[in-house]
Amino acid sequence: MLSLTAVLVAVVCVLIVWIFKPADRSLQKKEREPETRPWVDEDLKDSTDLHQVQEDVDEWPESEEDVEHIPFSHTRYPEKEMAKRSQEFYELLNKRRSVRFISNEPVPMEVINNVIKAAGTAPSGAHTEPWTFVVVKDPDTKHKIREIIEKEEEINYMKRMGQRWVTDLKKLRTNWVKEYLDTAPVLILIFKQVHGFTASGKKKVHYYNEISVSIACGILLAALQNAGLVTVTTTPLNCGPPLRMLLGRPPHEKLLMLLPVGYPSKEATVPDLKRKALDQIMVTV
Amino acid sequence: MLSLTAVLVAVVCVLIVWIFKPADRSLQKKEREPETRPWVDEDLKDSTDLHQVQEDVDEWPESEEDVEHIPFSHTRYPEKEMAKRSQEFYELLNKRRSVRFISNEPVPMEVINNVIKAAGTAPSGAHTEPWTFVVVKDPDTKHKIREIIEKEEEINYMKRMGQRWVTDLKKLRTNWVKEYLDTAPVLILIFKQVHGFTASGKKKVHYYNEISVSIACGILLAALQNAGLVTVTTTPLNCGPPLRMLLGRPPHEKLLMLLPVGYPSKEATVPDLKRKALDQIMVTV
Numbered sequence: 423m424l425s426l427t428a429v430l431v432a433v434v435c436v437l438i439v440w441i442f443k444p445a446d447r448s449l450q451k452k453e454r455e456p457e458t459r460p461w462v463d464e465d466l467k468d469s470t471d472l473h474q475v476q477e478d479v480d481e482w483p484e485s486e487e488d489v490e491h492i493p494f495s496h497t498r499y500p501e502k503e504m505a506k507r508s509q510e511f512y513e514l515l516n517k518r519r520s521v522r523f524i525s526n527e528p529v530p531m532e533v534i535n536n537v538i539k540a541a542g543t544a545p546s547g548a549h550t551e552p553w554t555f556v557v558v559k560d561p562d563t564k565h566k567i568r569e570i571i572e573k574e575e576e577i578n579y580m581k582r583m584g585q586r587w588v589t590d591l592k593k594l595r596t597n598w599v600k601e602y603l604d605t606a607p608v609l610i611l612i613f614k615q616v617h618g619f620t621a622s623g624k625k626k627v628h629y630y631n632e633i634s635v636s637i638a639c640g641i642l643l644a645a646l647q648n649a650g651l652v653t654v655t656t657t658p659l660n661c662g663p664p665l666r667m668l669l670g671r672p673p674h675e676k677l678l679m680l681l682p683v684g685y686p687s688k689e690a691t692v693p694d695l696k697r698k699a700l701d702q703i704m705v706t707v
Numbered sequence: 708m709l710s711l712t713a714v715l716v717a718v719v720c721v722l723i724v725w726i727f728k729p730a731d732r733s734l735q736k737k738e739r740e741p742e743t744r745p746w747v748d749e750d751l752k753d754s755t756d757l758h759q760v761q762e763d764v765d766e767w768p769e770s771e772e773d774v775e776h777i778p779f780s781h782t783r784y785p786e787k788e789m790a791k792r793s794q795e796f797y798e799l800l801n802k803r804r805s806v807r808f809i810s811n812e813p814v815p816m817e818v819i820n821n822v823i824k825a826a827g828t829a830p831s832g833a834h835t836e837p838w839t840f841v842v843v844k845d846p847d848t849k850h851k852i853r854e855i856i857e858k859e860e861e862i863n864y865m866k867r868m869g870q871r872w873v874t875d876l877k878k879l880r881t882n883w884v885k886e887y888l889d890t891a892p893v894l895i896l897i898f899k900q901v902h903g904f905t906a907s908g909k910k911k912v913h914y915y916n917e918i919s920v921s922i923a924c925g926i927l928l929a930a931l932q933n934a935g936l937v938t939v940t941t942t943p944l945n946c947g948p949p950l951r952m953l954l955g956r957p958p959h960e961k962l963l964m965l966l967p968v969g970y971p972s973k974e975a976t977v978p979d980l981k982r983k984a985l986d987q988i989m990v991t992v
Contacts, residue, residue, distance in 0.1 A: 491976040494806055498970065499935040501815050508821035508934040515828040515926065521779055530786050535985060536793035542988045543800040544925060545940045551983050558992045630942060633963070636918045637940070640829060640925020641800065649793040650784040655830045655922070657915060669992060678918070685783065691776040698836050700820060703827045707843045707954060 515644060521652035523690035524606040524682055529651060534608055537645035544638035547629030552615040553638050556669050559608055566668055568603035571658045578659045606682035611665065612639055613675035635678050646683060653681040800929060806937035808975035809891040809967055814936060819893055822930035829923035832914030837900040838923050841954050844893055851953055853888035856943045860885065863944045891967035896950065897924055898960035920963050931968060938966040
């Protein structure tokens with residue numbers, strides 16, 4: 423009787439601890455999260471993991487496997503012209519600045535189409551082209567975007583980012599008031615598709631989707647500068663889900679960047695920042 | 708006596724379960740990891756997390772906080788010219804292809820310098836410029852890089868990537884033999900600096916370093932295309948640490964991409980892939 427009771431009590435205790443400990447731990451984790459990872463936008467995370475791959479095995483249509491190879495046609499310039507072209511391209515891009523003061527003057531949509539077509543030439547993991555560019559011209563939608571971002575950004579500045587980041591950004595005179603979201607004639611919201619779909623509607627993995635879409639954004643920035651338009655690269659923290667829903671984008675698309683695009687306003691200023699010299703960013707072996 | 712024994716047994720059991728259950732769980736997790744996340748290159752991960760920020764609080768020198776603002780000088784083109792420039796830029800970039808057959812002919816270093824200077828004009832989180840471009844010309848070093856990558860890539864293809872990814876890449880005729888690592892006259896290895904250092908040698912946070920460096924890579928790809936050189940965007944899995952050590956880069960620099968750069972070989976071919984049309988990548992609101 424004595425040993426039976428002891429064994430019974432032991433079993434019950436083991437069960438109770440076994441059941442409640444993990445629940446307790448996950449609860450602790452949940453409570454601590456806002457404090458330990460204050461500004462990581464969960465929506466930005468790359469979800470290219472095996473969990474997804476395992477779902478996808480055998481879903482890629484066999485017919486797409488073998489793409490014909492064709493001769494590569496190349497335009498080669500004489501060395502002198504290569505030097506000149508590369509120098510001029512550098513000089514053009516070196517004039518690019520992040521401009522936060524944007525005029526409300528409209529921009530030609532043909533140009534917007536062309537810069538997005540240029541961005542769409544970016545390479546992507548296994549040629550998945552995992553990007554969606556949402557071009558917002560509608561004033562009401564722009565204002566709703568502003569409201570969502572300013573509300574979140576104020577919280578970011580006040581609580582999530584920590585004094586360090588706020589201090590780092592102070593020198594750029596950045597704060598949570600984003601007038602350009604109303605004034606810029608065009609906002610380009612760039613979404614990464616964390617997965618795609620096969621013809622049969624099944625999930626298709628998008629390898630390195632965040633890196634691929636960021637490369638496309640780099641090309642987009644170069645294209646805007648080449649066309650004589652200005653922008654500022656922004657990554658609105660924690661605004662991904664509400665902005666995605668406002669714009670009616672599906673859940674597998676996650677906001678990566680928002681670019682307000684237009685002409686600079688007459689009184690536009692930029693911080694007097696210098697770029698690193700070549701020998702500070704390049705090493706030759 | 709009976710209740711005392713029962714209580715004692717209960718306490719012992721609770722303690723035993725409490726101590727061993729987490730250990731057991733972490734062990735399980737460790738064992739499962741190679742299986743569940745087979746190709747995630749740990750070295751690629753962005754380490755901009757709070758842990759780092761907490762170390763860094765108050766380390767940014769106050770004197771750098773206020774950068775003078777200066778008027779922004781802008782080159783504006785007439786609308787017609789904007790349309791022409793943006794169209795031509797798109798057409799130039801649309802000819803870019805990932806080329807895996809690269810001639811051993813040397814390329815002018817002045818051009819390499821210019822394309823890297825262009826990449827260095829990319830925007831970065833809080834203007835941290837978190838990139839290092841390692842240009843490898845030395846044949847022995849190139850061959851060592853090839854050996855490291857081919858050894859790892861063979862394992863990736865055989866074990867880590869899973870049949871799905873191998874199938875996806877088959878249509879691009881990609882495998883673990885990377886001859887271009889020997890033949891290309893220049894390899895550019897792009898490292899992201901997951902943090903930097905203040906003047907006093909303390910850690911300085913690099914916000915969004917992976918996105919920033921990927922944007923710089925996008926500009927680099929555009930600059931190479933503009934100069935008439937070819938490359939292929941590669942992300943050698945699990946090769947980050949050995950390549951970093953081979954090249955003598957510090958631990959806070961993580962390999963993001965490797966670009967073999969040169970002229971295409973005479974027999975170069977590319978898969979006959981199409982790009983998505985504008986209406987498949989752009990939505991207007």
